[in-house]
Amino acid sequence: MGHPVNPILPLDIFIPDVEAHVWEDGRIYLYGSMDVKGRMDYCSDEYHVYSSDDMVNWTDHGVSFKLSDAVWAKGNTALYAPDCAYRNGKYYLYYCVPDGRCGVAVSDTPTGPFTDVGYMEHLTMIDPAVFIDDDGQAYIYWGQFDGVRVAKLRENMTEIDPDTITQPLNVAEHGFHEGASVKKIGGKYYFVYTDTHRHNGRATSIGYAVSDNPMSGFEYKGVIVDNFSCDPETWNNHGSIQCYKGQWYVFYHRSTHGSIYSRHVCIEPIEFLTDGSIKEVKMTTSCGGVVPAHEPMAACRAAEMSGKIRIAGDRCSEYGFSLVGIESGDTATYRYVEFNGERVFSAVLKTCGGMRTELYIDGWYEGCISAGPTAEYTGLSADISPITGTHEVTLKFFGEGVASLDSISFKK
DSSP states (O other): OOSOOSSOSOTTOBOOSOEEEEOTTSOEEEEOOOBOTTOSSSOOSEEEEEEESSSSSOEEEEEEEEGGGOGGGTTOOOOEEEEEEEETTEEEEEEEOTTSEEEEEEESSTTOOOEEEEEEEEEESSOOEEEEOTTSOEEEEEOSGGGOEEEEEOTTSSOBOGGGOBOOOOHHHHOEEEEEEEEEETTEEEEEEEEOSSGGGOBOEEEEEEESSSSSOOEEEEEEEEOGGGOTTOOBOOOEEEEETTEEEEEEEEOOTTSSOSOEEEEEEOOBOTTSOBOOOOOOSSTTSOEETTSOEEGGGOSEEESSOEEEEOTTSSSSEEEEEEOTTOEEEEEEEEEEEEEEEEEEEEESSOEEEEEEETTEEEEEEEEOOEEEEEEEEEEEEEEEEEEEEEEEEEESSOEEEEEEEEEO
């Protein structure tokens, strides 16, 4: 496709906890953890860096760092959320491991490979993130819950000044869970993090707080994006904001496989209002833009779902992934689809007991496809009234048994 779609990386690549940076070459780089498809565990033992010059085509630069490179971290099994910073011709990778310790590695390039410098003293808990202010002072943020901390980094970028450690946020006021990320925008410091204000404390939101000081005084401002409806078992979120070619984006992840793992990186463009606040965005298929209705769309690119339905690997799927476990009453929503007079709705699905797939455009019923039991994926179509313009497409499923959906499309 020549336009961005969520998830932004290939469907079999799972990079959660993304911190995005634009370096001097003008490309945008993604630093994140790396989940393994279908594995019921957080993160693998290596990092990959991805970069792009158009937000559509992404380059995998291979393994940038491995857990085995950190000899001090023996006994750990994974690398958790990282960040990267640039100073004096060097790129510094800040990483963490399950036992709560953090380390730093260095490279001459933004993609590595990074050479380990070692364990960083005075840092306990996970998710290190670095911000360098206009005056050159670097700050490092880390921690979970009320253990969140910030400190000044020394000039060598590998040590902190322990006398400067302070707590910038808290659970009671900010709903802070983990995943710190800080940017300076319009003279203000925006602290982006995993927010637990919604869904009875579930950590599915990316929230933010703003201050005039990078270390204190942060006022809670709200939620940027919430991934609560991406999977029936979704539990966490973690991301960042970054400006690229004049447009700000929020980077976040969505769970798959009916689990809290196997997380895809997604993006949405964000808007700053006149008072400096960020307008909350919905999850989309189209990264906030549009996808043409005439192009067949993998069903697993649903922006939101409800019920038992979930995205999972599927060897019988044309795309390698499909919507599976569909039961009566489940829904799948795609945002936003651009129509140009299409009058035929098609779906490729299979079902063990028969399923009716109803089509809704911006909440209005437009037609349905009824399928009897079929052991293999089968393409079915139904005539609908011609549709024009950009719309939210929702599918509602009713029937017996369980179904899988591989793709949907629209034709004139």
